[in-house]
Amino acid sequence: MAVSGRQTGRPTLEEVAARAGVGRGTVSRVINGSPRVSDRAKEAVGQAIAELGYVPNRAARALAGARTDAVALVIPETEARLFAEPYFLDIIRGVSAELADADMQLLLTLIRSSKERQRFEQYLSAQRVDGVLLVSVHGDDPLPDLVQELGIPAVLNGRRSADEPVAYVDSDNVGAGRSAVAHLAGRGRRRIATITGPLDMYVARCRLDGYRQGIEAAELPLDDRLVAAADFTEEGGRRAMRQLLDRCPGLDGVFAASDVMAAGARSVLRDAGRRVPDDVALIGVDDSAVARLMDPGLTSVRQPIEEMGRRMARALLQHITGSGTEPRQVILPTDLVVRDST
Amino acid sequence: MAVSGRQTGRPTLEEVAARAGVGRGTVSRVINGSPRVSDRAKEAVGQAIAELGYVPNRAARALAGARTDAVALVIPETEARLFAEPYFLDIIRGVSAELADADMQLLLTLIRSSKERQRFEQYLSAQRVDGVLLVSVHGDDPLPDLVQELGIPAVLNGRRSADEPVAYVDSDNVGAGRSAVAHLAGRGRRRIATITGPLDMYVARCRLDGYRQGIEAAELPLDDRLVAAADFTEEGGRRAMRQLLDRCPGLDGVFAASDVMAAGARSVLRDAGRRVPDDVALIGVDDSAVARLMDPGLTSVRQPIEEMGRRMARALLQHITGSGTEPRQVILPTDLVVRDST
């Protein structure tokens, strides 16, 4: 029932009111679901809205009321580079789905320079969004605190530290490390190394903790020479793998804290003549396209990324409306996707 | 009602005017860059704005004026699955950069169901955005036409057909196919096959045309048995590769219309005992992470994705303001990234 495009013809609240034979206030009440309306009025208004094809004007609503019906999803560029590629699209997918149900707009903001950062801060203080979703993992990012100070509801994806003050949704990174190692140990590996992410990121420290817990649970000796720090990049993974081979030629399993680093490690292993999985079993995190496409397919710890996006949005919406059944801290479980690399 | 929100302290135009000792109109003129303002007034207003930290209220502006300072980037879910993953982030990156410079908001809209599609159409007709950026490649997508009918400026990423009526930014897909084949031929390959995308997409047809042109340019015989249609997925690439090997065991080169399909093809080649590049040279399109991570590294035709995003945004902004130096049709060149698979 395509309405032909006229700019001026959009019906207003007033017109709906006239048609329904009620006052402006009543229509507003119906639209906003106020309980103080008779069924008769509700019905008349509903019909008038349908007949006129009325859609509320957001600008007017935002100006008159205190809300904007928009939420910002902020992605600092520095993070963007680090995440496995499908990550963002999945997060967006989840967020978008949840917001659409609430008829909220998703404003995407990439922050890549301090200039843009400043502009965004202006944005915030101008109250242009009802809430903020932050993809933030660096331990020293001050943005979440700023948002908090401005009194704007916020939810993070990932924590900055163990005692993150801002609401967040994260995955069980410790559990991810633990189950990866358990899997490797279950395959009979005894000298299991790990390639970590940058240790100023909480997510990387958690996965390392998980690794250690896994080693202990398998009653294997903890050995610092089996731990090499990297930075979530392929090249970093490569460097770390070389270090590990150097230090412990006898290793027979590697837990890389991301698929991309695992890919780097894999190429070094190949160059060194180690077969995967025969000589060295390899496992990553993310279950990204990279894992599926590697040869052999990379066993990986999957995170429920889209679900994280959904939960973030849900938590934020509740935070905004003040109805709070969703907990301020959400940690989602990971699961193991076994392929041929282990 | 826990929301404290509503910072009453935000300065308004009126306050700026009072402080600068001018009228409201003058301040508005300064902010909107009208030429009809004296330097003296301009300076006084500028100072008042700085002192007060004034930021215009968008809702008020949208309500009073006819613009919203927001642009929607629409991604139909069906497409989302097909594109190589980094694609979107790069598009977004380009779009975002360009919009930020114009102080425009980026509204991201994923359309996955007909319900959401309908909601989006309502959106549009409610004039909530100044323009629309559409990532649309399917030949039969009616959305661009709808947007056009509503009189809303729009720019597509990719065309639906040769005579696309809506403004678009695309990459030189024919050239991509041509140069891929030229490269293969230059490496001495004589039996070059191609794995196409779904042929109801113009992009896929273009790359196939390019392939054909390349074959002719290299003075090789055109042979339909060397053409296998797929769907831009890994599994599709696998199936097509099997077909090709079946039909033409003697092929020595494959141009896959996407990296992901190339990855599928590669695994089939491996299973068939064909070495890459020794027995069969393989080339893809996109220069995505997949290409870098494959073993051997996949030679690929790169598209300037971020640049496409930037150009789309630029074209749209000009379309909105009416200043039109940017052409309605933009086709960006691709370039070859040579790795070890050829």
Add this chain to the structure above:
DNA sequence: GACCGCTGTGGGAGCGCTCCCATTCCGTTT
């Protein structure tokens, strides 16, 4: 010296909503 056309400027009139107060209209209570 009265007239003209400029450029700058001030401020009224909305834009379409929400908020809230006043009003009406009930059913109850005393």
Add this chain to the structure above:
DNA sequence: AAACGGAATGGGAGCGCTCCCACAGCGGTC
């Protein structure tokens, strides 16, 4: 029967802008 209170309602008063009309100044012209 009068008085009361709550539910439903109408509509005024803005929200902070842009648009636009009116008007003040200021040469320059006849």
